[in-house]
Amino acid sequence: MRRLASGLCGMALGVLSGGVAGPVAADVTLGGFLQQNTAFNAAGANPDGRNHKWLEERAQIKLDGTTGAWRLMAKGDVAHDHLGRGSRSELREGYVDYTESGWDVRAGRQVLTWGVGDLVFVNDVWPKDYEALFAGRPLEYLKRGTDAVKLGIYPAFASFELVLAPSFRASRVPDARRFHLFDPMPGLVDRRTVEPDQGEAGLRIYRDMAGYDVALYLYRGFQRTPSMRPDRMTAPTRMTLFHPKLAGYGASASGRAGAGVVSLELAYYDSRQDRSGTDFTVPNSQTRFLAGYQWQPWEEGSLGLQYYVEYMHDHGAYRAVLPAGMPVAKRRADTFTVRATQLFLHQTLRLSLYAAHNAGNRDRFVNPELRYAISDRVWVAVGANVFGGRRTGQFGQLARDDNVYLQTRLEF
């Protein structure tokens, strides 16, 4: 990390702060990392015959500059993938902040996270990268940036965060060349994706209530992962991937309870495109509920338990129209998760285990990880992703995609 206070950068930022000519005092930091990331298959080859889920070198540059009420933050990656994707660059985040005492605004590509779940998403409707999660990449790659304007308003009685995104950004689902995804119509090769041509909007309102952090969430946009619709059910020729319209209404609370922290979260997903539930290609309207508890049973250790349920509101209508041979989703899906973390060697070595189990379809996901900071600049992590369950489940379909991963990062 190099700290610069340069007139040149000050000038660049000065332009942002209203076209001020000449050097302006600015505080600029530059940083980044070099990273190697490999995930070895542990249960057989990929659909494309390769034996890695991930094999990549990556560099990130991070620029962070502040002058007065303005801040510019940009994180850019360049990466080389050895599994056929080649060299790519990506703007991970890039935004400008303007801050006043009672309000602020952030414009550009930014990571948004809502809710209180640990790898369970109730109100977190923002884009994710599930491929990153399942291919043993560092946790930050689970989130994709949203291109949006976020307005924060902070009157005394509550805080407001309004997000307006002019264009929709989808979640990234695992690549079918690397993961054994369940496909009800594998023979159908003519596929096309239709992205929503509208934007999306979200509002989060939060405040303290009797020592609890309480939040309300409103969202209007689209399902983040695509649905599939064949052009006709008998002898289909083309499959369309699309993002059904969605509205979300939710709330969360977290705070101290007994010796630990309790988290509660509830959301209603209004499936705007199919309120009657009679279109089996569009997800039903749904209620999601999460209850979690986290505590420290002993020194340097922490345990977190979560119970999560999804409930389909028009299951009868869905069953009535579902064609024969298609996998049947249950009305109610109960999932339990556990996370155990233990720190050693002055918190430079971290052993963690995350496990999720769906009681209905026995879908399961286990992720043990050992991470060691060799020095203040270099850390390595080794871990595994183990999947199981029915062929049609979220994790069960990945049963042949178990992998062991290695992450090495040099920070500068």
Place this chain on the structure above:
Amino acid sequence: MKRWLLVAMAALLPFTAFALTGEEVMKKSQAAFLYPGKDFKARVVMKLIARDGQERVREMTMLRKNMGEAGGEQKYFMYFFQPADVKDMTFMTYKYPAKDDDRWLFIPAINMVKRIAAQDKRSSFVGSDFTYEDVSGRDIEDDGHAIEREEKLAGTDCFVVKSTPRAADADFGHKLTWVGKESFLPLKEEQYDRKGVPYKLFTAEETRQVKGFPTVVRRVMKNLQTGHRTEVSYLRADYDLGIEDSLFSERFLRQAPRKWVD
């Protein structure tokens, strides 16, 4: 008669000055060490030094605001500069006397504010030899305190107070604290484990007057059993800066204001 009265008063005077109990000394010490000013700010550099000399650095800005009298509620805000993998991370504590703290952590990589459990106050602060209680204070009522003796420590008159935890859940069996009679700062602390074996040694290496408040600006905590030690320097320590209540909020956890975290 009058003369006798004077003699009696004279005899009583040093006695009253001397009549602080162990608990009162520790209360005054806590007030002098952790509560001076309305608020406080410092750039904190922690060096974690292993027995073999390997060094790791934790660097942060620490902001503290008193919400009432000494010994009462406080709010802490910390912004991390180093190491690189926790850069921009922020950490906030609402500290309450006689009940568990509230703690929040902001993880910039996923832009998430997480409430975290805080019942284990004896756990290590960012991997150092200091515990959370060493950083923000241990409830006076959690221990019984008795003045063992008075003695000079490097030329400074001190009370030596023995503190013994009332409950059996502490990691130490007892501790001796050398509290300066004038400044009431803890200048040295010897912690013993529950078998009575020397466990940790705290020393105030340098004390400076900052806005009239004597302030320990360099301190060391050494684990005598492992040989690991942590050296802490307070750079640019300052008091009474007018830190607003609103700083200690989710808004600023997510977006630490440059004004306070330089």
